[in-house]
Amino acid sequence: MDKSDNKKRNKGGRTPKTDPSIHRHVFRLTDEENAKLLTLFEASGMPNKAKFIISVLFGKEIKTIIIDKAMLDFYMRLTSFHSQFRSIGVNYNQVVKLLYRNFSEKKAAAYLYKLEKQTAEMAVLCQKIIHLAEEFQTKHLKK
Structure with missing residues (x-):
């Protein structure tokens, strides 16, 4: 049995993404930089830290909501x-x-x-x- 033949029969699981995120980048921060990043992340209200970092890197608009x-x-x-x-x-x-x-x-x-x-x-x-x-x-x- 061929591997491609086996994939055609298996219909369970999640459907694959059209453009999966497969590239990983690692960087290190000081305590001060990390605290600033976390503060900005919490103020943005975004649910995902990775998406927040991507939006900062590529200049997408980040909305900060401050409720007094x-x-x-x-x-x-x-x-x-x-x-x-x-x-x-x-x-x-x-x-x-x-x-x-x-x-x-x-x-x-x-x-x-x-x-x-x-x-x-x-x-x-x-x-x-x-x-x-x-x-x-x-x-x-x-x-």
Whole structure:
């Protein structure tokens, strides 16, 4: 039996790659160089160290993602705060309807005046929140 004849009959196993990586290169690093390589590798987020080294050697783009938990937490809280303000605006119409339904027109107008003053203050505060969120996004998130 010929070897080529045996390969034709064996159908198990992994299909061979069209361009396998068969060339091996070995290089040595100092402790400082190794620490720097590992830091860059971890910052890249790539799953394979060999692919990372190849991408560095051949100048392929390497993306480094730095996530600042404090900034992310601040942004999430600011966004949550803004959504709470929006939900207050949705309830505003319901409150106005309840005032006119349950009180006389004169008393409802008095309560509505107080509500209007508070709403104006909240609108100014909401504009400040929107401005802070946009400023934060331009300064810290779009680098």
